[in-house]
Amino acid sequence: MHPPEDSRPAASRVARNTALRAAAEIVGKLASLLLFAYIARELGEGTLGDFVFALALAQIIWAVAGFGLDRMLLRDVAREREPAIDRLFWNMVAFKLSAGVAGVGLAVLAVWLLGYSATVQQLVAILGLSFIVVLISSSPQTVFQAYERMEYYFYAAVPNKILAAVFGIGALALGGGIVAVAVGNLAAALLALVLAMLILGWRFARPSPSVRPREWPQMARDSAPFGLQEVLGQIIFRMDIVLLSLFTTSAVVGSYGAAYRVLEATLFLAWSVGTSVLPMYSYLEPGDEPPLERVFEASLKFVTVIMLPVAVVMLVCAEGIVDLLYGLPEFDGAVPVMRWLAFAIVAYGIGHLAGVLVLVRRPGRVTVKAMAAVAAFNIAITLALIGPFDAVGVAAASLATEVVLAATVLVLARPVTGAPSAWWVGGSALIGGVAMAAVMLPVRHELLIALPLGAVVYLGILALTEARRIGGDLATVRGMIRSRPGPSPVPETGRLED
Numbered sequence: 477m478h479p480p481e482d483s484r485p486a487a488s489r490v491a492r493n494t495a496l497r498a499a500a501e502i503v504g505k506l507a508s509l510l511l512f513a514y515i516a517r518e519l520g521e522g523t524l525g526d527f528v529f530a531l532a533l534a535q536i537i538w539a540v541a542g543f544g545l546d547r548m549l550l551r552d553v554a555r556e557r558e559p560a561i562d563r564l565f566w567n568m569v570a571f572k573l574s575a576g577v578a579g580v581g582l583a584v585l586a587v588w589l590l591g592y593s594a595t596v597q598q599l600v601a602i603l604g605l606s607f608i609v610v611l612i613s614s615s616p617q618t619v620f621q622a623y624e625r626m627e628y629y630f631y632a633a634v635p636n637k638i639l640a641a642v643f644g645i646g647a648l649a650l651g652g653g654i655v656a657v658a659v660g661n662l663a664a665a666l667l668a669l670v671l672a673m674l675i676l677g678w679r680f681a682r683p684s685p686s687v688r689p690r691e692w693p694q695m696a697r698d699s700a701p702f703g704l705q706e707v708l709g710q711i712i713f714r715m716d717i718v719l720l721s722l723f724t725t726s727a728v729v730g731s732y733g734a735a736y737r738v739l740e741a742t743l744f745l746a747w748s749v750g751t752s753v754l755p756m757y758s759y760l761e762p763g764d765e766p767p768l769e770r771v772f773e774a775s776l777k778f779v780t781v782i783m784l785p786v787a788v789v790m791l792v793c794a795e796g797i798v799d800l801l802y803g804l805p806e807f808d809g810a811v812p813v814m815r816w817l818a819f820a821i822v823a824y825g826i827g828h829l830a831g832v833l834v835l836v837r838r839p840g841r842v843t844v845k846a847m848a849a850v851a852a853f854n855i856a857i858t859l860a861l862i863g864p865f866d867a868v869g870v871a872a873a874s875l876a877t878e879v880v881l882a883a884t885v886l887v888l889a890r891p892v893t894g895a896p897s898a899w900w901v902g903g904s905a906l907i908g909g910v911a912m913a914a915v916m917l918p919v920r921h922e923l924l925i926a927l928p929l930g931a932v933v934y935l936g937i938l939a940l941t942e943a944r945r946i947g948g949d950l951a952t953v954r955g956m957i958r959s960r961p962g963p964s965p966v967p968e969t970g971r972l973e974d
Contacts, residue, residue, distance in 0.1 A: 500630050501744035504637035509801070511641040512737045515657065516802040518648050521730030521809070525721070527654055528733030530599035532717035533583050538607040539710035541576035544702020545695070546618045553622035558681050564695070565615060565683035571692050572611050580604035590722070595655060602658040609665035610636065616676040628675050636668030701840035708847035712877060715851075716858050716870045723862045731809030732867040734802050735794075736874075739817045742786050746825035749779045750832045758836045769893045772833060777901045779825040784905045785912060785934050789927065790818035792916045796923045809867060816871035820878040827882030834888045842888060850881045908937035 516524045545568045552560035584601050592600075613632065620628040643660025676682075696703070717736070721729050753775045760768040790797065794814040798807050835843050854877040861869030886896075912934040916926040 500633045500637075501747065503634050505741040505744060507637045507641035509737060509741050511644045511657075512734065513801040514645050514648060515654065516730070516734055516807065519654060520727075521734070521802075521807060522726040523654050523730070524733060525726035525728065525730030526593070526596050526599060527657070528717060528736075529721040529726070529729055530596060530603045530658070532714040532721075533587075533600055534580075534603040534607040536707075536710050536714050536718070537576060537579035537583055537604050538611050539703075539706045541572050541579050541608065542611050542614070542703070542706065543575070543696060544699040544704070544706050545571065546614050547702040547706075548699040549615065549618045550622050553619055557623075561619060561681045562684045562686075565619075566685055566687050567691060567695060569612050569615055570687040570689070571695065572615075573608065576604070576608035576611060580608065595653075598655050599658050602655065602662055606658070606662040606665040609662065609669050613665065613669040613672045616672040616680075619676060619680055623680065625679075628679060632668060632672040632675055635671060636664050639664035639667060701844060704844045705835075705840075705847060708844070708851045711851045712847070712854050712881070715855055716874055719855070719858050719862060720867065720870050724866050728809065728867050731807060732813050732870060734798070734807055735810040735813035735817055735871070738790065738797060738801070738814060739821060742783070742821055743824060745782055745786070746779055746828045749775060749782075749825070750828050753829070754832055754836065757833050769896075772829075772889070772893045773896045773901060775829050776826060776896055777905075779829055780822060780902045781905045781938065783822045783825040784902075784909045785930070787818045787821045788909045788913050788916070788934075789930065790821070791815050792913050792920050792930075793923060793926055794818070796921050796926070800923065812868050813871040816868060816875055820875045823875070823878035823882045827878060827885055830882065830885035830889045833892060834885050837892045838888065843885075846884050846888060847881075850877060850884060853877060853880055904938055904941040907941055908934040911937050 512524070515527060545564075549560070549564055549568060552564060580601060583604055584597055587597050587600050613636070617629050617632050620626065620632065640661045643664055644657040647656035647660050717729060717733065720732055753771065756771050757768070760766075760771060762768075766774075794811045795804070798804060798810045798814065802810060831843065834846075854873065857876055858870055858873040861873050863869075865872070912930040915933050916930040919925045919929065
């Protein structure tokens with residue numbers, strides 16, 4: 477039995493699918509943040525640091541074992557439907573499983589040789605296996621996305637996040653330790669995998685159970701642009717925690733990880749905007765209405781407007797947020813880290829959208845080279861700042877990395893769209909952010925007062941500064957939600973030789 481094709485206009489599909497994806501991300505981030513807060517309060521920053529380190533290592537394994545295969549599957553299934561599922565599905569699952577198990581084995585061996593505790597070794601093993609299961613689950617979820625049936629993605633993705641939090645908190649409430657939390661994570665991932673496979677067989681296709689290892693080298697070459705981007709992205713996002721663990725204590729890693737988790741909980745905002753505008757980035761040509769340049773500027777403005785107040789809240793109210801989630805004074809070290817990370821949120825949002833544009837409009841090797849250079853910069857500046865400044869230095873390095881990445885991809889986007897107007901993109905948000913910070917600062921320790929007060933001031937400044945431009949912006953938005961009929965475009969993101 478196969479799902480009927482969605483016949484609604486493309487704009488409606490994009491809006492619906494983006495909303496479902498964003499809802500899944502919101503639920504997942506909230507559940508994960510709740511689990512982190514509970515671990516911090518029950519077990520302390522040292523144990524949280526061990527958990528954060530093991531998670532970071534597992535996520536790097538996830539990127540290497542996945543090697544961009546799901547993004548390749550998304551592209552091919554969107555074009556070919558069932559033939560691509562039959563050709564790729566089980567071959568990809570077997571590749572992921574083999575590469576993932578080997579990666580987990582090497583990671584466990586590495587932490588043993590480096591003298592990490594038995595607890596850390598167990599966490600790396602269990603969380604590594606759970607991420608392999610999540611990686612396998614992503615294959616049926618990718619099929620759902622390729623058919624533009626995001627309701628099934630929502631059904632398959634959300635239970636894992638909720639159950640992982642429920643199992644982990646339940647394990648701690650019953651007297652278990654951090655290893656029991658990891659086991660709960662693995663159990664939730666297995667249940668989510670079963671659910672995703674049942675949905676695939678019930679509503680989509682039953683792939684031919686064919687595994688052909690001789691085709692794996694070619695499959696890896698075909699997915700190399702995607703895979704290299706993902707691996708380099710995980711190095712940029714996770715290597716700071718790995719290096720911090722090598723050169724400092726678990727308590728320092730715990731403080732850094734606590735603050736970084738709050739930052740991560742906001743990034744779905746940029747992802748959602750990127751998902752919405754990716755089709756227009758892909759198909760708009762010179763002479764189209766609205767022009768690609770205008771769409772790009774409008775999307776940058778939108779992501780800046782929504783991310784900047786979040787950054788201001790993290791900067792001004794860092795102490796109150798840390799106290800609410802993790803508790804003071806034990807997590808005092810997370811407060812300056814959060815302040816340094818605050819404006820990395822804005823840089824990430826801008827860099828993400830510019831990166832999406834470069835990815836779909838320029839050869840894949842351009843993105844790979846840029847990310848490789850930024851990853852090298854990230855490692856170098858992190859190593860330089862860890863020694864004298866510990867977690868605060870790593871946070872400063874993360875901010876610098878996001879700024880450099882955003883600047884790099886904006887430069888790479890210029891041949892496609894020209895240079896966006898910095899004042900048009902961010903001027904109103906900057907004025908609003910400064911005013912917001914000024915009124916929040918005196919009441920920064922009272923979140924129930926500071927947050928609504930800041931929101932009112934920020935929105936008021938936006939209304940005043942944008943009054944003359946609202947008509948033009950609304951016209952651009954109307955143009956952005958009009959889309960061509962037929963399936964949403966899936967970009968061919970380029971081969972390395974392009």
